[in-house]
Amino acid sequence: MEIRPLHNEDDYRSALATVSALVDLDPERGTQAGDELEVLSVLVERYEQEHFPIERPDPIEAIRFRMEQGGMSVADMAPYIGPPNRVYEVLNGTRPLSLTMIRRLHSGLRIPAEVLIGVD
Structure with a gap:
């Protein structure tokens, strides 16, 4: 094994x-x-992280993806974001996510908080 x-x-x-x-x-x-498999897997993963980094998605893209993935409508987002007009504002980028929205989206839809906050 080399x-x-x-x-x-x-x-x-x-x-x-x-x-x-x-x-x-x-x-x-x-x-x-x-x-050998374990060691090579670590080396391959490290090489991929250095040479093919994957950027975190935009928070709104992540929400839209989760909605699509779950077959959710704007009305289904009310428990996480609020009434439909607020959901539309968030999805259109005219209203930022509040801390409460981030917490609800994270706990309810399992969207990583780091993605919703936009932190690397």
């Missing part, structure tokens, strides 16, 4: 191929193959 840092795209692709093959084998944890 494991080394991933310095470039070729190293990354090679590690991905090895991880894929190891996943297909489904090795037991604590075995040589299981340890």
Whole structure:
């Protein structure tokens, strides 16, 4: 088992191929193959975080996505945001999310608070 840092795209692709093959084998944890899979997975994840970062979605995009995902209408958002006119104002960007709205959206719809606040 030769494991080394991933310095470039070729190293990354090679590690991905090895991880894929190891996943297909489904090795037991604590075995040589299981340890290799665990270590390579960490290296691949780190490389991806550095080279292919995923930005947090815009808070309004996250709300719209959750609404679409749950088949929710503007009326369904009343417990989280308020009456329909307020929901429309938030979705159109003319009214900011209040702390109360953020808390309700987070606890009720499981939208991460970090996304709703817009913090990295």
